[in-house]
Amino acid sequence: MGHGHDHDDDHHDEDHDDHHHDQDHSELGEMDVRVRALETLLTEKGYVDPAALDELIDTYQTRIGPRNGAQVVAKAWVDPAFREWLQRDATAAIGSLGHGGRQGEHMVAVEQTDETHNLVVCTLCSCYPWPVLGLPPTWYKSAPYRSRAVRDPRGVVAEFGVTVADDVEMRVWDSTAEVRYLVIPQRPAGTDGWSEEELAELVTRDSMIGVGLALDPSDVGRAEPT
Amino acid sequence: MTAGYISHADLGGTTGHGTIDAEHGEAPFHHPWEATALALTLAAGAPGGWNIDMSRSARETLPNYLALSYYEIWTVALERLVVEHGLVSRHELARGAASEPRDTSRPVLTADRVPVALAAGGPADREPAGPARFAVGDRVRTRAGRVDHHTRLPAYVAGRVGSIEHVHGAHVFPDTNAQGLGEQPTWLYTVVFDAQDLWDDATHNQRVSVDAWEPYLAPAGESW
Numbered sequence: 406m407g408h409g410h411d412h413d414d415d416h417h418d419e420d421h422d423d424h425h426h427d428q429d430h431s432e433l434g435e436m437d438v439r440v441r442a443l444e445t446l447l448t449e450k451g452y453v454d455p456a457a458l459d460e461l462i463d464t465y466q467t468r469i470g471p472r473n474g475a476q477v478v479a480k481a482w483v484d485p486a487f488r489e490w491l492q493r494d495a496t497a498a499i500g501s502l503g504h505g506g507r508q509g510e511h512m513v514a515v516e517q518t519d520e521t522h523n524l525v526v527c528t529l530c531s532c533y534p535w536p537v538l539g540l541p542p543t544w545y546k547s548a549p550y551r552s553r554a555v556r557d558p559r560g561v562v563a564e565f566g567v568t569v570a571d572d573v574e575m576r577v578w579d580s581t582a583e584v585r586y587l588v589i590p591q592r593p594a595g596t597d598g599w600s601e602e603e604l605a606e607l608v609t610r611d612s613m614i615g616v617g618l619a620l621d622p623s624d625v626g627r628a629e630p631t
Numbered sequence: 632m633t634a635g636y637i638s639h640a641d642l643g644g645t646t647g648h649g650t651i652d653a654e655h656g657e658a659p660f661h662h663p664w665e666a667t668a669l670a671l672t673l674a675a676g677a678p679g680g681w682n683i684d685m686s687r688s689a690r691e692t693l694p695n696y697l698a699l700s701y702y703e704i705w706t707v708a709l710e711r712l713v714v715e716h717g718l719v720s721r722h723e724l725a726r727g728a729a730s731e732p733r734d735t736s737r738p739v740l741t742a743d744r745v746p747v748a749l750a751a752g753g754p755a756d757r758e759p760a761g762p763a764r765f766a767v768g769d770r771v772r773t774r775a776g777r778v779d780h781h782t783r784l785p786a787y788v789a790g791r792v793g794s795i796e797h798v799h800g801a802h803v804f805p806d807t808n809a810q811g812l813g814e815q816p817t818w819l820y821t822v823v824f825d826a827q828d829l830w831d832d833a834t835h836n837q838r839v840s841v842d843a844w845e846p847y848l849a850p851a852g853e854s855w
Binding site: 436437439440441442443444445446447449450451452453454456457458459460461462464465466470505506507508509510511513526528529530531539540542543544546547548549550551552553554555556558559561564565571572573574575576577578579580581582583584616 | 638640641642643644645646648649650651652653654659660661662663664666667668669670671673674675678679683687690691697701702703706709710713718719723724727728729733737739740741742744745746748749750751752753754755756783784785787797799802803805819821826829830832833834835836837838839840841842843844
């Protein structure tokens with residue numbers, strides 16, 4: 406997918422001819438100016454509090470991200486009661502760890518098993534469980550992933566380095582409503598006795614979407630005991 | 632036939648979009664303006680009064696949707712929303728300066744309320760108006776034809792037979808909510824399809840589900 410510097414066929418806002426830089430392909434500059442203009446206008450009118458913008462940005466840049474989901478997964482690995490709660494009522498179980506709210510109001514957790522490999526996509530837009538994974542990566546929101554994940558999921562996960570055997574079912578969840586899906590990866594071997602905090606280090610964002618697996622102990626510099 | 636409502640965002644199963652560019656970094660923004668675009672969209676929703684289905688509708692109908700990056704889509708759609716919902720006039724947007732008075736009755740999201748607002752979110756579940764028509768295990772056929780408004784039934788499952796896997800309760804119906812016709816809550820189901828019932832070239836041992844509202848579904852034996 407291109408980076409959208411070609412606005413020639415943009416007919417929706419004829420009032421905005423000053424934003425059309427047909428000769429100027431400096432996309433960054435154009436969008437900088439355009440977003441700043443909107444910010445200034447809404448602030449001037451008193452509809453937007455600049456301090457609220459800073460707070461929102463800081464929240465999603467530093468406070469809400471995949472470490473939250475990793476905490477959920479690690480707890481599910483060590484605590485059978487929590488795992489059962491997660492399967493029965495993921496919104497409440499995740500909420501008990503302090504994660505919830507916007508774009509995570511209705512959570513469902515789906516477990517990777519030896520029989521089933523789950524993969525999450527939003528073919529219609531970019532639905533993603535913000536409270537546990539943060540904001541989605543660019544590829545998740547892009548046309549190549551959204552178009553192919555439902556049609557060739559095995560090929561898609563292979564491109565991320567995950568081989569799903571033919572006898573393992575590929576199960577794709579297209580997030581078309583306000584339900585948000587969190588994949589619970591399988592616990593890696595060689596992690597007996599690890600604490601939740603140590604286990605959480607093995608849980609990647611990609612493993613909670615279904616395009617990755619949890620890391621092996623050797624990936625974090627710990628050898629399996631012999 | 633004249634084209635009515637057209638979504639450019641219904642991409643499931645379509646081809647020709649190139650390869651997946653999987654960057655493994657976790658930085659949510661690649662330019663500072665992207666962060667501002669996200670924050671502006673979230674903050675302006677309070678005084679703007681639009682709902683999430685109106686936002687999605689504004690984005691998916693941008694004629695050059697596929698040529699725009701994600702936050703370009705958000706920005707252009709936000710420009711559209713702030714005008715349509717009366718926060719700013721076309722004139723003000725074109726000039727980039729405020730010239731009309733503020734409507735003081737509109738709520739503003741202040742910094743101190745951000746954590747509370749994000750934690751509250753916008754739950755979509757509602758009290759059902761009546762019993763669910765379908766139960767887990769029922770075979771259902773999805774709506775076959777196109778509709779002339781925002782909808783959340785992807786084209787790749789239209790007119791196909793699947794099974795009810797889960798009943799989520801009654802949720803806000805996006806088709807009416809996006810049009811300003813009210814929430815009209817209706818039952819929401821997870822409907823799972825065998826991939827071989829969706830694609831000629833599907834491999835075996837593959838299933839795909841969507842979450843579908845009751846008006847999108849009929850018993851498998853009935854036709855639309």
